[in-house]
Amino acid sequence: MDIDEKTIDRWLSYWKAYIGNYALPSWDTIPDFGLYMEQVVTYIRNSLKYLERSPEEDSVITASAINNYVRKKFMPQPVKKRYYRTHLAYLLILCALKPSLSISEIQAIVPMDISEDDLHSFYEAFIQQHKRAADFFINRVERLKKLVVRDEFLGNAFQDPATEIIVDVALISSFTKALSDKMFVIEDGVPTIPDNLVIE
Secondary structure (H helix, E strand, O other): OOOOHHHHHHHHHHHHHHHHOOOOOOHHHOOOOOEOHHHHHHHHHHHOHHHOOOOOOOOOOOHHHHHHHHHOOOOOOOEOOEEOHHHHHHHHHHHHHOOOOOHHHHHHHOOOOOOHHHHHHHHHHHHHHHHHHHHHHHHHHHHHHHHHHHOHHHHHHHOOHHHHHHHHHHHHHHHHHHHHHHOOEEEOOEEEOOOOOOOO
């Protein structure tokens, strides 16, 4: 890849600052006056900018994806083509978890038929968990910066620091996905979280 350490350091510093300053919108700041589809797509994209890979690739959310979520009952129906706070909260949760979990797994975590009060409580807890995960990521980024500078064996083996970092974060992502997969039980094609987790 031929990316020098100084460039990698700037890149990691940017992500550390970006994620460190990032926060999901609080429940009370989510619009509740009824947004139309185009406004919903824009709002979700702006709220989850860190998930966008590039302008040329598929977006975090599309109108067709939202229509599909509604049709499959992963989120409530819009009210006269308008989407309110509950709809947007579901979409924020869905889109934030979608890179790691299937939609049916997400639905097992936060079912569509819970009350607005329960969704409110879940969403506020979700914000806190999102922040903790971001803090973990920041700590990992800081460690990666030190590894790139100090670990001569890895640097030599991988040829450049960019490859070293990509392998590191990809493996962490793989381990994390494997753990989340093992915490679901599939019954009749539907993932559920068992009352008593048993790891074989």
